[in-house]
Structure formats: structure tokens, C-alpha cells
Amino acid sequence: MAIEKHDKENSGGGRPVAEKGEHIVARHLIEDDNIKEEKNLVIDGVDVSGRWNTFIISRVDSDFDRSFFEEIKKTVVGSRINRCWQCGMCTASCTVTPLYRRFNPRAFIYMMQLGNLRELKKYIDVAWRCVGCYKCSQRCPKQVNPAEMMEALALVMKKYFSEEVKTKLKLDEEVKTIYEDMIIGHGRLDLAKLHTSAMQKSGRTKEMLGKIERGAIFEMVKDGRAFSVLRLGKPHNWSSSKEAIENYLHKLKTIENSEAGV
Amino acid sequence: MDKLKENQAAYYPGCALLTIDRAYNNSSKLVSKKMGIELVEIPDYNCCGIGEMKSKGAASMYLPLRNMMIAKNRLGSKNLVMACSVCYHEFSRSINRVKENQNELTAVNEIFKEAGEFKEEYIPDGEARHILEFLYNEKGVEEVKKNVVKPLKGLKVAPYYGCLYSRPSMYTFTDKKPKMDNSERPRFMHEFLEALGAETVFYGNEVQCCGGRNVVQDEETSFTLCSQTISKAKKAGADVIALICPKCAGALDVNQPKIVEKFGKDSELPIVYLTQLMALAFGFSKKEAEFSDMISEPLKVLNEKGF
Ligand code: SF4
Ligand code: SF4
Secondary structure, eight states: OOEEEOOOOOOOOOOOOOOTTTTSTTGGGSOGGGEEEOSSEEETTEEOOSTTOEEEOOOOOOSOOTHHHHHHHHSSTTTTGGGOOOOOHHHHHOSSTTTSTTOOHHHHHHHHHHTOHHHHHTTHHHHTTOOOOOHHHHHOTTOOOHHHHHHHHHHHHHHHOHHHHHHHSHHHHHHHHHHHHHHHHHSSOOHHHHHHHHHHHTTOHHHHTSHHHHHHHHHHHHTTHHHHHHHHOOOTTHHHHHHHHHHHHHHHHHHHHHHHTO | OOOOOTTEEEEEOHHHHTTTTHHHHHHHHHHHHHTTOEEEEOTTOOOOOTTTSGGGTHHHHHHHHHHHHHHHHHHOOSOEEESOHHHHHHHHHHHHHHHHOHHHHHHHHHHHHHHTOOSSOOOOOOOEEEHHHHHHHHTHHHHHHHHOSSOOTTOEEEEOOTTTTTOOHHHHOTTTSTTOOOSSSOOHHHHHHHHTTOEEOOOSOTTOOOOGGGTTTOHHHHHHHHHHHHHHHHHTTOSEEEESOHHHHIIIIITHHHHHHHHOGGGOOOEEEHHHHHHHHTTOOTTTTTGGGOTTOHHHHHHHTTO
16 A cells, blocks of 8 residues: 655645544554654545644554464463453553553454564563553453463563563562572572562662661561561472472473473 | 471462562461461472463463472471462462363373472362461451550551452362451451451442553563552541552562552552551561561651651
């Protein structure tokens, strides 16, 4: 489809200039580049200017990959992807979508179904914001369990865009590692340590010396809670569980890598 | 360790309740005992995975299920009671997933076998129970009323259920099994609070999310959600917000000073655990209910109201 800007006389009648695509319903779902808006627009040789001067270029997925579908289905968190019929209930109930309009579980699942990595990549900056509230899973008529599909999304991101993840998802990843090391390594969480390590990782050590942070820490030291973690220790015999879990995770990784041809 | 007696229940404390959230732990034990059930901690418990391990397949399920094995082996109890909604979610999720999927059960049992701690295989025949649902169904509202010696007359409470106590019903079986709470409009906490003599307020955010999972890595989201909930409860006239999850406490209580700094005084309201209010109404002192542990200082309003 050929789209040209038709340069008739420029009326310039002092009418207020609208934002690009402003009057499109669900504008946030359409990328800037996909909106053509000209004062005088000619499409395929036909002058369509006037009321019809906005044109949304349809998204054509030519490079999708259905094997992707199988790959995600194999993960425990993404195993129900084949059930999704794209009704949009998950996005309509999502806690995070009203805060960040580009966070769209239905759309993420669609892109994953198609294996459209090119599109998915554009959302690395918001994809990690899911709060795991399971509203979507509660309301999904097909029991896709989109909340866990968002975990599958994180797996995809880590596997295919590891470079971008390192920069854009840096903190999320680092905090996850702290959690994982504690959970597997010690069998229990030391919440105080978790907090301080995370603050350090994000370069916010100064904040911990601030009045608010110090107040809470002082309270907990005073009443003994801050030290209660010390007497908790590890579960007895944890080392055998730890080893078994690590072996399992190692096997999981080897299978994943061989499938991805790494 | 001895097998449980009839008026005892196996209890999973989880990491938060034995440390930062001891007020919730201790008050849960106090009120359960008063209502006729002693909570007996399982020995040697391990972390439930706190939602951070979900993408790790069978490893995420092994974590809670190891505790189910301990309850069965050491205390002779198929079921396990817990007060943290995140733990409850991890347990219910794991039990239901291995029940539904033989491959996942096999994978979990392979980890069990390799760890070699238990002789038998894991069989998904027990249940995880949230303390609110447990007390409601095992003892009931009448038992609460019977134990009230100091009614909370004049105290307006905003009950906050959060997410994982009632969602998703594919794991919790809310709406699906008889005797379970409702997923969209849970009522058990309302009924308990009213039985204590308190007044519950309607504020619209009862099952909203606090963004607790993102508290460390995404404050922006969590603080915004918390501020919405607190200010709505405040506007509805609540004196306190009552919780049933330590993760919600991390977001709404511990972080409240920071939330107030960002969003102003509209986001300032004392936070308590449901079981602390129950303990108070059952005649325990404010000290025994450990109200002073809360960062948002509920003692001020409780004193003002003459409790
Ligand atoms: S609610 Fe379920 S079926 Fe509908 S779009 Fe979302 S995941 Fe798909
Ligand atoms: S679990 Fe995540 S995707 Fe689902 S409603 Fe909550 S924030 Fe949205």
C-alpha cells in the first residue's frame, strides 16, 4: 500500500493541532510508527484527506515461529499457553496495566504464541513489572494462568535478550539472584539481609543511613527482631536438599541449552 | 517429635513470622489456643520459595512439599496451617500442580529421592490452610464471639485481604469448594472483626494488590498501589487497616514512612494484623499482642479509643 503526503495548499487555519492519533480508542496499544496521519493523505492514488486522515498500518507478522509455542508450553509456568483465545480479560483485570499502559498480558501472550521476538523485545522495559497478584488468572475464562505466563515471559527475555536484560532488567535480576542464593543456599530467608543486600546492589546504601530507614532499623534492633534471624540458622540436613535441588537445576539448564543449541 | 493430639494442628511458621513478623506469629498462636487449637510448629522447616522460584519447575514445588513431608512424618499430620498468604499460595500451588500433573510429581519425587531425607515418596494427599480460613471453618464465628471479653466497640477497621489468600481459585479453591471464602469479595475477616465488636468499613481495595513482590526491585509500582489502598481506607473513615499477610505488612506498614514522604499524609494510617485485634478483644494486653512492633504506630489510635 503506497502512502504519500499530498501537498495541496496548506490551509493553516489556526485550528488546534491534535496529538498524533489522539482520537484513536486504545491509542496506547498502537505504536507511533504505525500511525500515519497527514493533513492531506493519498492512499493508493485515492485522496482520503478530510475526516479520514488517520491511517493505522496493520501489523503483519511475517517472521513468526510456531516452534516457540512448543518451547514455552514445555515450561511449567507457560504450560497453558495453547488455551489462550485472546479475549483480553487478563489485561482488563490487570493491576499493573493502569499504571503502565504498555504492560499488556494479552498482547505479551499473543507475541509469545507467535514467537514474535522482534515485537517482544520492544517491551523489555515494562515486562518485569508484574506484581504477581493473580487477578488475571482468577478471571481468565480459559484458565491460562497468565500470571505465570508472565514468569514464562521473563524466561524468554532472559534467554533471547540476555544483553538487554543485563542493562534494563539489571536490578530485578540481581534481586532474584539474592533470593535464590538464600533460598537454596540456606534454606531460609534472612529478610534483613535481603533488604540490605538489595539496597547495596541498587547503589542505595546512602538511603539506609537516612532518617526513615534508620528509624525502622533502630526499632527492630531495639525490640530484638533484627537479631532474631541469627538464632534461626539453617534447617538441619539442608545440605542434602540443597545438593539435590542444585543437581535438578543443573539438569534443567543442560536440557534448555541443548534445545537452544547453545 | 510426638504425633499431634486432637486439639493440635501442624503449623508452618515460614521465614517472616519467626523474625520480623513475630507479632503476627505470636498473636496467631495466642488466639488459636484461646479458641481451642494449639498450633504446633513443624521442626526444621525450610523457605517456601516466596514466589521467586516459580520458573524453576520442580525445584519450586519441592520447597513447600518438603515441609508437607515433615508435617506428615514428624507430626503425623497431612495438613499444614500457615499465616502467611505467600506461603499459603506456594503450598497450594505446588500441591495442586503435582496432583494434576504426573510428570511434575515424578520430577519432585526425584529430588526427594536424591536428597534422601525421607523413606517414602511424596503423595499429594494433604492441604495447606490459611489461618483465617482454618479458624473460620474449624472453630467459627461463634467461637470468636464466645471469647470476646473486651469488645472493640467504636473501632473502625478496613479489612485487607490482598491477593493470594483468595486468588487464584485454581489453587485456593475459593468459590469452588463449599466452606471456602469468596475470591472477589471475601467475607471471613469481616465476620471475625464484626464478631469482635469492631465496625468494618467498605473502601473498595479489599482484594487489591500491595505490590509486595516488587517492594525491593520496583518501589515505584508498590508504593503507588499501597498509597491508593491506604488513602481509600482512610477516606472511608477507617482507624486501622487489618492484614493477614506479612508481605502486605512489608509493603503497607514497614514502608509507610517512605510512602507518606512521597504521597503525603493521605497515605498515613495504622496497620495491624487481624490476629492482634483478636488477641486484644480476647483480653490479652496490648503488649502481649505486640502492637508496638508495627512501624505505623497503631498504639496511638488504640490508646485514644480507650482500648
Ligand atoms: S484472559 Fe486468558 S484467554 Fe483471555 S486473553 Fe488473557 S490469557 Fe488469553
Ligand atoms: S499477576 Fe501480573 S499480569 Fe496478572 S493481573 Fe497481576 S500484575 Fe497483571
